[in-house]
Amino acid sequence: MKTLYIIAGPTASGKTSFAIELAQKLNTEIVSADSRQIFKEMNIGVARPTPEELSMVKHHLIATWSVLEDYNVARYEKEALQIIDSLFQKHDNLVLCGGSGMYINAIVNGIDEMPDCDAEIRKELQKTFEEKGLPYLQDLLKEKDPVYFSEADIQNHRRVMRALEVCFQTGKPFSSFRLDKKAERNFNIKIFGIEREREELVERIDTRVDLMMQMGQKEEARELYKYKDLPSLSTVGYRELFEYFDNRLTLDQAIEQIKIHTRQYAKRQMTWFRKTEGINWLNFSKGNINIEEII
RNA sequence: GGGAAAGUCGCAUAGUGGCAAUUGCAACAGACUGUAAAUCUGUCCUCUUCGGAGUUCGGUGGUUCGAGUCCACCCUUUCCCA
Secondary structure, eight states: OEEEEEEOOTSSSHHHHHHHHHHHHHTOOOOOTTTTTBBBTTOOOOOOOOOOHHHSSSSEEESSBBBOOOOOOHHHEEEEEEEHHTTTOOSSSSEEOOOOOHHHHHHHHHHOOOOOOOOHHHHHHHHHHHHHHHHHHHHHHHHHOOHHHSSSSSSSSSHHHHHHHHHHHHHSSGGGGGGOOOOOOSSSSEEEEEEEOHHHHHHHHHHHHHHHHTHHHHHHHHHGGGGGGSSSOOOOTEEEEEEHHHTTOOOOHHHHHHHHOOOOHHHHHHHHHOOTTTTTEEEETTSSSOHHHOO
């Protein structure tokens, strides 16, 4: 039976180097589960593994798509699964490493099949949202899909709009597609969560942000400024620098904001992973982890 | 030395006689089925059997039924003139 080793955890916890070590021990390859490292235009700011690291172990789904692309979890699930299947042809074990909880969840539990939606519909909804506000969309959802309306987070305009776009696209309620069916996978899954004491994680985040700046994150962001309104560029480490370019922040303020927002992101990741079923926590703040033991 | 302004719950900010006190940030907890490094929710003086109870607005006194708000003095800070 094939086994997929999943390495999850908050940003700056040390997933990358651990995954590489593990993959080397298992003599296998790594599939990324990172919603931002997948873009080829983003490098420094998303802490993509270095060329050296990438050469140590073969990586997949890193720098493979353009930020212009409309990427999403469903695409990720399909693509990653395909890669995983083909890699299992020649390997007994594989490593999946990343911090995007939803992406990992799509691999582990699957995600219900939903019809594609025209970009036009989303644009229309966005416009309606800006012109008429959330309450209007809430009313619309209540009418189109009372089931989802009663159970969804109605305050979250993203949730409301996503449901509506499916309703409009298909003429059926969004909830009718939400089967919450657990996917069958033909391989074993072992999930490990990397954990660090908060104080240490904060330190690591701060140092990493400073290092990114030294490595030219400002220049990278400048290059991507033209894409600043794309969803993919709505990313910590970029949006703050865009504000600096717009003279809304000083450079020091932008850097400070990046550090704060990265901490908050890490916290959200922990909230997500804490509820992940079957996760084995490895506390890197408390001594060394013996890889042999977890294999 | 003289004059002016200001001190509010971690930081910033509102409040000019009825206030446990506005808003933003941070922090903490949480949600998450196609934007997910996104987006959203709750808590945030203390205690609480969640009904309340007890302490607050630089300090000390005072006026008032009632003071963050008015008065006096003191302390501290900033600015201007020396």
